Amino acid sequence: MPDIFSNQQDTMLTESERQVLVLVARGLVNKEIADALCVSTSTVKSYLHEACRKLKARNRAQAVIQAFIRGGLHLQEVYSLDELADLLSSLDPKVVETVAELLKRKREQD
Secondary structure, three states, rough: OOOOOHHHHOOOHHHHHHHHHHHHOOOHHHHHHHHHHHOOHHHHHHHHHHHHHHHHOOOOOHHHHHHOOOOOOOOHHHHHHHHHHHHHHHHOOOHHHHHHHHHHHHHHHO
């Protein structure tokens, strides 16, 4: 049986699907997303359904996570640097040190 996801075009998110996932990541519900994008809630649901299918995600939360992992979304599209700094500052200092070390190693590998 052929893999329906083997065609890269079939798994690439459209700009509309990406926009919806950015707003999902910001915590908006379908109605708020529809209002923000000037589309209907059924259109939002359609974009979400397609994004979930392409990312092989069972729900909107998984779709956002998979989009981050696969490079379809980038943190800076969803959160400002100030918001990311606030998030990190809420962590235990040892966790922040560990994250800094991991980032340093990752940069050295690239």
